[in-house]
Amino acid sequence: xxxxxxxxxxxxxxxxxxxxxxxxxxxxxxxxxxxxxxxxxxxxxxxxxxxxxxxxxxxxxxxxxxxxxxxxxxxxxxxxxxxxxxxxxxxxxxxxxxxxxxxxxxxxxxxxxxxxxxxxxxxxxxxxxxxxxxxxxxxxxxxxx
Amino acid sequence: xxxxxxxxxxxxxxxxxxxxxxxxxxxxxxxxxxxxxxxxxxxxxxxxxxxxxxxxxxxxxxxxxxxxxxxxxxxxxxxxxxxxxxxxxxxxxxxxxxxxxxxxxxxxxxxxxxxxxxxxxxxxxxxxxxxxxxxxxxxxxxxxxxxxxxxxxxxxxxxxxxxxxxxxxxxxxxxxxxxxxxxxxxxxxxxxxxxxxxxxxxxxxxxxxxxxxxxxxxxxxxxxxxxxxxxxxxxxxxxxxxxxxxxxxxxxxxxxxxxxxxxxxxxxxxxxxxxxxxxxxxxxxxxxxxxxxxxxxxxxxxxxxxxxxxxxxxxxxxxxxxxxxxxxxxxxxxxxxxxxxxxxxxxxxxxxxxxxxxxxxxxxxxxxxxxxxxxxxxxxxxxxxxxxxxxxxxxxxxxxxxxxxxxxxxxxxxxxxxxxxxxxxxxxxxxxxxxxxxxxxxxxxx
Numbered sequence: 294x295x296x297x298x299x300x301x302x303x304x305x306x307x308x309x310x311x312x313x314x315x316x317x318x319x320x321x322x323x324x325x326x327x328x329x330x331x332x333x334x335x336x337x338x339x340x341x342x343x344x345x346x347x348x349x350x351x352x353x354x355x356x357x358x359x360x361x362x363x364x365x366x367x368x369x370x371x372x373x374x375x376x377x378x379x380x381x382x383x384x385x386x387x388x389x390x391x392x393x394x395x396x397x398x399x400x401x402x403x404x405x406x407x408x409x410x411x412x413x414x415x416x417x418x419x420x421x422x423x424x425x426x427x428x429x430x431x432x433x434x435x436x437x438x
Numbered sequence: 439x440x441x442x443x444x445x446x447x448x449x450x451x452x453x454x455x456x457x458x459x460x461x462x463x464x465x466x467x468x469x470x471x472x473x474x475x476x477x478x479x480x481x482x483x484x485x486x487x488x489x490x491x492x493x494x495x496x497x498x499x500x501x502x503x504x505x506x507x508x509x510x511x512x513x514x515x516x517x518x519x520x521x522x523x524x525x526x527x528x529x530x531x532x533x534x535x536x537x538x539x540x541x542x543x544x545x546x547x548x549x550x551x552x553x554x555x556x557x558x559x560x561x562x563x564x565x566x567x568x569x570x571x572x573x574x575x576x577x578x579x580x581x582x583x584x585x586x587x588x589x590x591x592x593x594x595x596x597x598x599x600x601x602x603x604x605x606x607x608x609x610x611x612x613x614x615x616x617x618x619x620x621x622x623x624x625x626x627x628x629x630x631x632x633x634x635x636x637x638x639x640x641x642x643x644x645x646x647x648x649x650x651x652x653x654x655x656x657x658x659x660x661x662x663x664x665x666x667x668x669x670x671x672x673x674x675x676x677x678x679x680x681x682x683x684x685x686x687x688x689x690x691x692x693x694x695x696x697x698x699x700x701x702x703x704x705x706x707x708x709x710x711x712x713x714x715x716x717x718x719x720x721x722x723x724x725x726x727x728x729x730x731x732x733x734x735x736x737x738x739x740x741x742x743x744x745x746x747x748x749x750x751x752x753x754x755x756x757x758x759x760x761x762x763x764x765x766x767x768x769x770x771x772x773x774x775x776x777x778x779x780x781x782x783x784x785x786x787x788x789x790x791x792x793x794x795x796x797x798x799x800x801x802x803x804x805x806x807x808x809x810x811x812x813x814x815x816x817x818x819x820x821x822x823x824x825x826x827x828x829x830x831x832x833x834x835x836x837x838x839x840x841x842x843x844x845x846x847x848x849x850x851x852x853x854x855x856x857x858x859x860x861x862x863x864x865x866x867x868x869x870x871x872x873x874x875x876x877x878x879x880x881x882x883x884x
Contacts (some may be wrong), residue, residue, distance in 0.1 A: 302806055302809070302810065317719070317722065318721060320785070321718060321722070324721060324722075325529050325796075326635065326809070328794070328797065329589075329796055329797060329798050329805065329809055330797065330798065330802055330805040330806055330809060331797030331798065331799065331800065331802055331805045332802065334591050334592035335592070336594055338592045338721065339725065341721050341722050342722060342723035345722035345723060346723070364806065366803070378791060398769075406675075411723065415723075428667070
C-alpha cells in the first residue's frame with residue numbers, strides 16, 4: 294500500500310503471536326527499508342529498538358498483530374496494533390521492571406519489564422491505548438532531523 | 439573513491455553459474471552477459487565467493503616471494519594462524535627458521551603483537567573504553583569492519599578504535615630494526631603472511647589510518663609450500679625465534695581473542711553470515727549484556743581463511759596444540775616491546791567512517807519515490823530468489839530494473855509468461871482461416 298506522489302509512504306508487516314522462532318523479522322525488514330531510504334543511523338537505531346520491542350510484545354502476549362510504518366516529511370511513525378489480552382493498567386506497564394510475563398516467556402529470554410519503557414525512551418512521542426480483552430495499540434513518533 | 443580489492447574475478451574461468459551471488463554477504467555480485475561482476479563499493483573482500491566458486495574463477499591477489507628483492511632488509515610477520523598449518527613433524531622453531539632460509543632477515547610472530555594488543559584492549563576497556571556502546575566489537579577482522587561500514591553503518595561506533603596485532607607488530611619491528619641496526623625505514627620491507635584477502639586489502643587501503651606499516655602480503659598457503667618443500671634443508675635457528683605466548687597465538691582461532699582479554703562478559707562469533715545475524719540483533723538493541731564481541735568472518739576464525747591450506751577444523755585443533763605448548767612466550771621481549779611502544783601507537787589515528795552503500799538516493803524524498811517504484815515491480819515477481827537473472831534476490835532485481843541495469847523481461851518467469859501468451863495468440867491465429875476460404879456450410883456444388 295503505497296502513496297503515489299512519493300512524499301508519504303505506508304507499510305504494513307504482520308506479526309504472529311507466540312511465534313518466537315521467526316520473531317524479529319518484521320522489525321528487521323523495517324530497518325532495511327529505512328536504510329534504503331537513507332534515514333540517519335541514529336534515528337534508524339531508535340526505530341530498530343522500538344519496533345523490535347513492539348514486535349516482541351506482540352509475539353509474547355498477543356494472538357496476532359501488525360506493525361504499521363508511516364513516513365511523511367520530517368517524521369516516521371511506527372504503530373504496533375494487536376489483538377490480545379490488552380493492558381489493564383498502562384501506567385504500571387510503563388514502569389521499568391514491571392512485567393506480567395509467564396515462565397514460558399521468561400524462558401525465551403524476554404519479560405524483564407523493559408519493553409514499553411525502552412520503546413518510550415527510543416521514541417520522541419508514544420501513546421498507548423488498550424482495551425482489556427480486545428487488544429493494544431502503541432503509536433510511536435520519530436522526528437527526522 | 440576508488441576501492442582496492444584483493445578479491446578479483448578471472449573472466450575466462452567464469453561460467454556465469456550464479457553460485458557466488460547468493461553467498462555474498464553484501465550482495466556485491468551480479469552476473470551480467472554470462473559473467474560475474476563485482477560491485478566495487480560493496481565488496482568487503484571476505485572471500486566467500488572464492489570459497490563458493492566451483493570454477494576457481496575468483497582469486498585473491500597476493501605478493502610473491504620475489505617482491506622481497508625490492509628491499510634491503512626483509513622482515514616476515516607470520517599471522518597467528520600460520521602455526522596451525524603444520525603437523526607435529528614441523529616444529530615451530532624450525533618453521534620460523536625457514537623464513538630466514540628463504541631470504542628474510544628477521545621474523546616476528548604477529549602472535550607477539552597480539553599479546554601486546556590484548557593488554558592494550560584490556561587497559562583501554564578498564565579506562566575510557568568502558569564507556570563505549572555495548573557490545574564493543576573487536577577491530578581485528580577487517581572483513582567484519584568493512585561489513586559494519588557497508589551494511590551496519592550505525593554500529594561503527596561500537597568498533598574498538600585500536601590497531602590490529604598486524605599493525606602493532608609491523609610498526610614495532612620496523613622501528614626496532616632501525617634503532618638496533620641503523621637501517622633506514624624505507625629500506626626495510628615488512629611482509630605479513632596472511633590467512634585471507636581482507637588482510638591484503640587492509641594493507642593497501644587501511645581503515646582508520648592513512649597508511650599501513652606493512653609493505654606486502656604473502657598468502658599463508660604459498661609460504662607453507664615453500665617451507666615444507668625446503669624443510670630438510672633448513673638449518674636450526676641461531677637464537678630462539680618463537681616469542682608469542684599461548685594467548686597471542688590463540689588469536690588465530692575462534693575464541694582466541696576473548697581468551698586473551700581480562701574483560702568480563704565476552705562473546706565470540708565466527709562465520710560472516712552468523713556475524714551478520716548477530717550485528718542485526720545488536721542494531722535491534724540486543725546483546726547489551728555482552729561487553730566485548732569477538733567477530734570473525736571465517737568459520738573457526740583466521741585458521742579458516744581462504745588463503746590457508748589446511749581444513750579449518752583440523753587447523754584449529756593444531757593451533758590449540760601448538761599454542762598450548764608455547765606457554766608464556768618470551769616475557770623479556772614482551773616487557774621490552776611494551777616499554778618501547780608509546781600508548782598512542784595502539785590507537786587508530788582516524789575515526790572509522792560508515793560507508794553506506796544501500797541507500798537508494800542521497801535525498802530521503804527521492805529515495806522514497808525510488809523505493810515505491812521498486813516495490814511495485816517486486817510485488818509482481820515470483821519472489822523465489824532463483825538467481826537466474828543474475829541478481830541475488832528478486833528485490834535486488836527490482837532495484838536493478840529501476841536503476842536501469844536490467845530489463846523487466848530479464849526475469850525468466852516473466853519471459854516464460856510472455857512466451858506462453860504469445861504462443862496462445864499464435865495458436866488461436868493459426869485456427870483462423872481467411873474469409874474467402876471458409877466453408878459456410880450447405881452445398882457448394884452448382
